[in-house]
Amino acid sequence: MTIKKNKPVLVFDVNETLLDMTPLKKAINTLLNEEQGFRIWFGMLLHYSTVSNNIDEYHDFTTIAATTLKMAATSMDKKVTNEAIKETLSIIKSLQTYPDVIKGLQLLKENDFRLITLTNSPDSALKAQLQNSNLTHYFEQALSIDTIAKYKPAIETYLWAAKKMEVKPQEMLMIAAHGWDIAGASHAGLNTAFIAREGQSIYTLSKEPGYVANDILAIAQQLVAVYK
Known part of the structure; x- marks a missing residue:
């Protein structure tokens, strides 16, 4: 007898997982006149978002993004x-999907998976991103950490998302292109799937993700096969 598995709630990161940040990367590199400018700035952005968690002093991601971009420029004597800075960062609201995303999400919806987002971006930016990339209708809920004021990879954020969806953490599966996000979700008890976008890597000191693929469509095909 075949035992049918219950489908997990699929939790999607947004930036670099669903949306291609290449236009923002190019704009920041140009602004800073530095070919590694985006990488330097984005590392600072993630660092100071966790500082925000640790000192219990919340500022939304847009505010921290602008502040750390100014800091990056200062550190480079630019x-x-x-x-x-404001004009450059506004590009994030008009980012478009990677070519694989729509097909992958459509396949998952056709196979009755529940889809939500969980992103560090504030609510207003998230809504604009999903609308401008034609993704809104794929997601049952578009969750932003703005509500709980704790940035991923804090364990509280993933547990809050599970509570919002009225499921246990182990009944969710985090899909992300960032090793730190996968590590955080795994620590909180979620299952995980890593999207190996160009330039991204798994954090090997954390639990290995349950699924790995190069894009959303490939992950969707894996999940459909497992939960058919």
């Missing part, structure tokens, strides 16, 4: 205006 002069950038607040207006230039």
Whole structure:
């Protein structure tokens, strides 16, 4: 007798997992006149979001993004205006999906998976991103950490998402292109799937993800096969 598995709630990170950040990367590299500018800034952004968690002093991701971009410029001895920073960062709201995303999400919806987002971006930015990339209708809920004011990979954030969806953490599966996000979700008890986007890698000191693929469509095909 075949025992049918219950499908997990699929939890998607947004930036770099669903949305291609190449336009923002190019704009920040140009702004800072540094080919590694985006990588330096994004590392600072993630670092200071965890600082926000640790000192219990919440500022939304957009605010920290602008502050750390100014800090990155200062560390490189580059002069950038607040207006230039704001204009550059606004690109994040108009990012488009990777080519594999729509097909993957559609396949998952056709096979009755529940899909939600869980992102560090604030609610207003998330809504704009999903609308501008034509993704809104794929997700049962679009969750932002803005509500709980704790950035991923804090364990509280993943547990809050599980509570919102009225499921246990182990009944969820985090899908992300960031090793730190996979590590955080795994620590909170979620199952995980790593999307190996270009330039991304798994954090090997944490629990190995249950699924690995190069894109969303490939992960969708794996999940459909497992939970058919």
